[in-house]
Amino acid sequence: MKIQNSILPKRNIYFLVVIVPFLMGLGVDLYVPSLPMVTSYFHTSANLVQLTISLYLLGYGIGQVVLGVLSDSFGRKKILILCALSFSLISFASILSSNIFIFQTFRFLQGICVAGLAVVVRAVLVDVFSGIELRKATTYFTLSWSLGPILAPFIGSNLEKCFGWKSNFYVFCIYGLFIFIYSLIRFKETNLNLTQFNITKTYSTLSSIITHPTFMLISTISALGYGAIVLFNAVGPFLIEVLLKYSVVEYGTFALILGFAYFFGTISNSIAIKFFNSNILLHFGLIASLSGSIFMLLLGILLHINLYIILIPVFIIFFFIGFIVPNALALTMSLFSNSAGSASAIFGTITGIVVFIVISLGSNLKTNSQIPLTFIYMFIFVVSTILFVLSKKIKNK
Template sequence: MNKIFFNSNKFIFAIILFMVPVSQASIDIYSPSMPHIVNGLNTTESKVQLTISLFLLSLGVGQYLYGAISDSIGRKKSLLIGMFLFTISSLACYYSTNIEILILARFFQGLGAASIAVLSKAVSVDLYDGIALMKASAWVGLIWGVAPIVAPVIGGYLDEFGGWRLSFLVLAIYGFISCLFIILFMPETNKKFQKFNFNYILKTSFIILKNKDFMGSTLIIATTNLGLFVFTLMAPFLIQNILGKSQIFFGYMALVIGSIYILGAFLSNYAIRNFESDKIINLVSKMLLLIGIIMVFVSFLFPKSIWVLMLTSSLFAFSSGFLYPFLVGRMFAPFQNIAGMVSANYGIVSYTFSGIISIVISCLKITSLIEISYAYCLVGIITYLSMRFMFKFSFK
């Protein structure tokens, strides 16, 4: 009976869900500490923000690599390699003595975290299909949203009582436990191994990338997720440096945003059964564009309003969680037999895009809510254009 349980799809999926928060936790757990890292390493805000931007870039590149090799060497080996790298690089972050070492360690930490970011989707496709896959994707999105809720609050207290380095030690322990779970309990889920062929990978990637459903879905996910990253990148400096609140206060503000994200992911389970996905994607994309534009005007009237910040951030977070299952189902539908490659291309497009845009955003010197409103408006514009591209201007 125990052997049957440990090899059941539900148990395997539970292991995956345990590791899903890794990529988000690696961003959000130390976000309350970012102003203190500036002082601790004698550096600048923009350089500390680069620790997130380069993490996102390597997260994207890494997903392409893991997705490609997981179809040939298996999900288990690929995931173990990634989580081991994540554990070692988290320790390197903990021992960093200057901002350059921290940025480099964060780059490799992103490469490690990429394994679960991409393979959570691939393993879901290995285990489920159809409506069951959409429900599994909703659970992945739901658990992914746990990190923005829990990590900043934990990070705020860790910084308060042990300094900013302690957060990275916690991540290293998390990675080590994940490695043990993979070694001891996780079987191989890939039943259709593909021989590794570089030319095949490039050819398959081209086929995937030119599919409008894949590209449109990926860009919408990337931009709505970027709305979450805007809060992580910019809000700590507004809330702590300008408004004079503590890192623990910021942690609880991030908890609210994460809770709204989870609410969106939870409600999507019901919307999947009752509404057409195309109409939902179209409507929410238009709403985000409108919200972004309105925030720019409102921010000039209330440049230091935490209420405007939280309302806008909450709306973007809700939309991100709500749209995710609709878009993942649409993304994978034409490519069920090459889930690893689809996940790989999703990762490199989505997170590389987010990383590049976040580097641009980090150039903004945060003096008020106005700079943050520009970032949210940009997210709304790109989301809307991505939707129009995906539907080929079919909506009037």
């Protein structure tokens, strides 16, 4: 049963659909321009610092299974306010880290907290919306998420220049506190069909989702698309700041441009969704992204490394990922409307684990050229296209 809200509560929900996904992107990208500085601060290796991104995403993935199930049983609001407050406190504690391993631990815990926020908001969309309205709401969700990668590196690079890299975590602290206060005062519970927590029933629900082949395949495609974006955020600062000798603020500007690529892609998708279904647009996004990665390889082979042969093909790839992620999200979330929290949890877990694997592989890349990055991009989109074809064959049986 869909909740029947007045206009004001729906406005409150849309506001959360804006501020929470933005934090999801912000949590990864705000301090990305500072990765070389963090490496120097902790007197450690680039691999260990890049691992702070991987661990954040691993926490983001693992946390959603537990917190998504709990939101089905105990309500969305309790999970939302608990995770927002915890995120704020852990962000402040991160500033006090004395070594890279403590810092990594706090990043993992940050990921768990953001997992709770993400899984609740995705579930709220299914609580409230259905059909074309749900497709539009998920597009708004991904549009908001896209603003994180767009604005975060630009903001973070300037924060580092003016106040040092730790200022990024003060922003996290304030942001989490704001979500906590807003949710406590303005958010109304949307899960009107609370299910009594039962291990046997929970196992059965999760099993039905995990064993649904279309759900798993499309969720993995979405995760790989997201992973392609985050991978550049982990490798890009070392390619552009360290290898090509651009400043942290210049990197922030370049990242801003790439972020707009994904944003414009998502906007284009929101227009195209009026004329084509999600399957067609998802397929289009996969083929176009694969073509962009092949173009990147050709430029890398034919030309000496410079800023433009990195940014131009990555811009193209990011634009077409704007067709992949929102359509994959819409397709998966519509399959389990009666277990939205659990489905959202599994979707997020797949995202976190897949991106963790992608970034872990990427942290071992040599950054003396963009060619290693290009091969991973090609692998990502070839695998994603194969998974899409398999999902269509399964659906047609």
